[in-house]
Amino acid sequence: MIDRILSDERYLEKINRLNEIEKDRIYCKHDLYHFQEVYQILSILSSRRGLDDSKKLSKTMAYFHDIGRADSYDGNHRKSSSDFARILLGEYGISREEIDLICYAIDNHSGRIDVEDAYYYIDNNMVEDGLRDTWAKILRISDQLSRNCYICKANAICKWLEGEKTNENWKQRIC
Numbered sequence: 001m002i003d004r005i006l007s008d009e010r011y012l013e014k015i016n017r018l019n020e021i022e023k024d025r026i027y028c029k030h031d032l033y034h035f036q037e038v039y040q041i042l043s044i045l046s047s048r049r050g051l052d053d054s055k056k057l058s059k060t061m062a063y064f065h066d067i068g069r070a071d072s073y074d075g076n077h078r079k080s081s082s083d084f085a086r087i088l089l090g091e092y093g094i095s096r097e098e099i100d101l102i103c104y105a106i107d108n109h110s111g112r113i114d115v116e117d118a119y120y121y122i123d124n125n126m127v128e129d130g131l132r133d134t135w136a137k138i139l140r141i142s143d144q145l146s147r148n149c150y151i152c153k154a155n156a157i158c159k160w161l162e163g164e165k166t167n168e169n170w171k172q173r174i175c
């Protein structure tokens with residue numbers, strides 16, 4: 001299902017527009033590589049928690065979470081991303097419950113935490129009170145840990161706080 005969406009002209013048009021907007025960006029980009037990295041981490045974290053990911057919710061969340069930056073770069077990209085996801089997913093026969101869960105996680109994926117707190121959350125397999133909040137939290141963490149601050153040329157001028165920056169590749173800690 002998600003693979004069909006990823007070849008949908010409307011999705012590709014947004015990816016291309018986002019690539020164009022960010023072509024001179026020196027900070028982390030929001031491209032297919034980023035989405036793939038987020039998906040890999042999210043898939044691992046959801047599996048460790050025993051969450052049902054048989055419908056590839058992790059992939060759908062990851063590949064849509066920043067797509068709305070094509071329309072709302074400095075505005076509320078969480079909302080533009082989830083609005084767009086809701087339209088496409090509705091057309092592709094995904095259930096209302098799954099769409100609501102995916103869009104809730106996308107709507108709540110912003111915000112960073114101290115990176116050591118993120119690894120503590122992972123190492124201890126922590127969860128939130130509700131299923132949707134657990135998905136939202138692990139999407140946020142996956143988003144943050146997917147970034148390679150330790151080799152980024154813009155590290156010194158990045159607005160992220162020092163404690164939020166990653167100091168190693170997530171694969172060394174999670175896999």
Ligand SMILES: [Fe+2]
Binds near residue numbers: 109
């Ligand atoms: Fe985002």
Ligand SMILES: [Fe+2]
Binds near residue numbers: 030065
């Ligand atoms: Fe992101």
